[in-house]
Amino acid sequence: DLKRLLDKEVKAFAKACHFDLAKPLKLDSMWVNILKPGGAHSGHIHPHSIVSGTFYVAVPPGSGALKLEDPRLPMLMAAPGRIGDAPEHLLPFIYAEPAAGRVFLWESWLRHEVMPHSGKGERISISFNYR
Numbered sequence: 289d290l291k292r293l294l295d296k297e298v299k300a301f302a303k304a305c306h307f308d309l310a311k312p313l314k315l316d317s318m319w320v321n322i323l324k325p326g327g328a329h330s331g332h333i334h335p336h337s338i339v340s341g342t343f344y345v346a347v348p349p350g351s352g353a354l355k356l357e358d359p360r361l362p363m364l365m366a367a368p369g370r371i372g373d374a375p376e377h378l379l380p381f382i383y384a385e386p387a388a389g390r391v392f393l394w395e396s397w398l399r400h401e402v403m404p405h406s407g408k409g410e411r412i413s414i415s416f417n418y419r
Contacts, residue, residue, distance in 0.1 A: 290343065290414065291315060294391070298339050298418050301393045313338055313418040323411040328352065329402035337396035337417035344386040345414060350407030353383040354392055357399040386413070 298313055316337060323329070334340040342354065358364075358380045370378055383403070384392055394400065396417060405411050 294341070294343065294416060294418075297391055297393060298341070301339060305395070307338070316417045316419045318414060318416040321411075321413045321415055323351070323402065323405045323413075325405055325408060325410075327411075328404040331355075331357065331399050331401040333399050334396040334417050337419045339393055339418040340396040341391060341393040341416055342386075343391045343414045343416075344388055344412075346410065346412040347386045347388050347390075348407040348409040348411060350405065351386055351411040352403035352405045352407075353385050355401050355403055356382045356384065356394060357401075358382075359398060386411070 294315065302309060302313055321329070321342075361380050364380070370380070376382055386392070
C-alpha cells in the first residue's frame with residue numbers, strides 16, 4: 289500500500305536529515321496530479337509541512353522534470369553564473385527526472401516547480417505532505 293511505502297521512505301529521509309522530532313512524522317495530505325501535454329506547475333513551497341514529495345504513477349517521455357531551486361538564490365544577486373560543467377551542488381537549480389514508480393522527497397520549504405510537459409498522454413503523480 290502506498291501509505292506504508294511513503295511512511296517508510298519519509299522515516300528514512302527524516303533520519304538522513306537528522307531531524308530532531310518529538311514524534312514520528314504523519315501523513316497530513318495527499319492529492320493526485322494529472323498533467324496534460326503542455327501543462328506545468330509554477331514554483332511553490334508547502335507551508336505548514338516538514339517533508340513533501342511526489343510518487344510518480346505514469347510518466348510518458350517528455351513529461352517534464354521536477355525543478356528544485358537552491359534556497360540561497362535570492363542571496364546570490366551579484367554572483368556570477370556557473371560554467372556548463374559545474375558540479376550539481378553548485379547549480380542554482382537541480383532537475384530531477386521522474387519515472388513511473390519513483391518517489392522524490394524534499395523539505396517542504398524548498399521551492400520547486402514542474403517543467404512543461406512536452407510529451408503525449410497524461411503524466412499522473414500523487415503528491416503529499418508530512419508534518
